[in-house]
Amino acid sequence: MLEFLTLITASISFAQQSLLPSFQSVKTPVSIEKQIAPTPSKTNSDGFAISHKSIVNETLNTIVADNIWQTLNHLTSYPNRSATEQSGLDAAKWLKTTFESMAIDYDRKDTKAFFVNTGWYKQPSLVTVIGKDLKSSAIIIGAHMDTPDGKMPGADEGSGAAIIMEAARVLLESKTQFKHPIYIVWYGAGNRDFAGSQYVVQYFEDHLIPVKAVINLDKTGYRTHAEDATMWVYNDFTDIKLTEYIRQLIKTYVHAPVDSSTCNYKCSDHAIWNEQKISVGFSSESSLKEINPYIGTSSDTMDYLNLEHMTNFCKLALAFAIELASD
Template identity: 30%
Template sequence: MKSSLTYLLTACYAAAVASQPTGSSDKLGHERSLIQVGESHIPIWMMEQEVLGLIRSKKTFMDITGNNLLPAMVYPTEPRQKAVVQEIHQLLSPDSMRIFLTTFSSFPNRYCRSHYGVKSSDWLYNTVAELIKNNRGTLNRRVPHRRISQQSIVVRIEGQGNLASEVVVVGAHQDSINQANPYMGRSPGADDDGSGSTTIFETLSALLRAQYQPARSLEFHWYAGEEIGLVGSQDIAQDYANRNVNVRAMLQLDMTGFTDHSGNMGIVTDFVHPELTQFTRQLVHTYSNLTALDFQCGYACSDHASWSKYGFPSAMPFESNEMELNPYIHSDKDTVETVDFDHMLQFAKIATGFAVELTHTSE
């Protein structure tokens, strides 16, 4: 989990859109277009002659007039695969999650540029490989990144039939950080984000044991380098955008294990897809015993923001509706003893519902 930052570009974009209606016209009746000449440039309204001037000067640009950076998607109006999901829920185990997280949080740290960040990633990759080795149609791969030594991990369960080219992603980040001493400081990262990494591993394990065959392809991602700026997830989301991968939905689980035992959890409402977020609320209500409360986590608070940045729909449930509820993260005190595995189990149930509901139906 990253600290909140100001999303200046989006604020300027919103201001530009608000200042002129889509496809607006000047007083002479000439239509204006909202033009962006680079990713870091603020979009501006231009008349046709100004746009032609860009063309003549061989300047590349995008006309984003009327663009919704979050694509229109149709999701089920309510969960429809309850029998399938609840059967798979029987295979989820808090004890299994405890075993996984105890080892995963035993490395001195999982900092993405440290020796231990590589060792922990190797352990995770080998553990995932062992889990899926006998499951036909399931592949795993490592994704290297230019500026960090830790690699992201992707597992894909190939979809069946004519929906196989569409992809549903469930993600978490594998790295941890001790803010006082990233390379050498102890950072077990049990909650941040060992809990999310464990939750999606348990979800994958249950789906495989149930021999679930998705219609859409289903991927599980463990991202490297989230703590230093969403490095791993940005690389992957950008690659998917460049290759026009049809990502139907992305769920990010960043911290699922710390609770005040109020029965509440959080649903992030900023930098997410509103319709997918609404469907996620329904999943919480249907498949868990938690109460979902809305909150904002700020720009780039976790890897869901990378997917939104590249135009893919994302959603993020969180362990509570308070970003700072867990006082131990980013320190040597974020240990396995501080997490609640029954709380994590509820998130595994939500993730299972997300995976099945969105890969099973034709909507």
């Protein structure tokens, strides 16, 4: 399928130019050809509408921001979450156990959690689903869980993983009956040529699971300026209509400013879905040039993150899931 990453230095100056942390890439068994121009995506269904304001707003009020912080606090307690290390596998197992425990706590019988292996890497991707018996097209919320090698707390690297766990909890607590299954996916080996998302996309294709829309939430905790709540959407390697829809979700439900940026290369897991012409959007903490300068270093700690910013992305994830899964 896909191959994209080259050798990247560990300098902070370069990390500012990339959504990817600094590390030496390892080729995956899946072949990917690097491309500079984005591949157009198919827009699924009859379009994307905002038509469930009451239930979305009611659900957003049940977010517990401290849960996001505590999840991230645990994720940063590992020496790293590298796909090649036992700690990376342990982090994946902890996420799976956490989701399964919440499903039990909320007496949910319609869920499933399983690993999708990531080639020879120790760390798998975690795929969970709410509404496992629904045969309609899937709504997918995803973020990567891993870090590079070395001493890597990976706070902002794990910010997306933390917010989608709280989104999962809120959805599990909700009694809303959805028309589409909602998949929450923690990609393994994102720092390794996006190996995790490659295998996840392949899993969906192999099992003939139709997909309505995907959102990728990568690096959601850093603000360039503490008072600047702007949320960013990316215009390349994404679906144009879905990206505009995400902008409208932010304006409608988060009430935060929204701006746009481009990567000009395959900078995160959304590019893998886009490669297969599946409707995908990507939202992140800042523009590419103002991305967290500590990404990919031992200084990527929670000290530099903003809980309000992460909570806003959790709101976006939930609005995306509820609106699209309800039609």
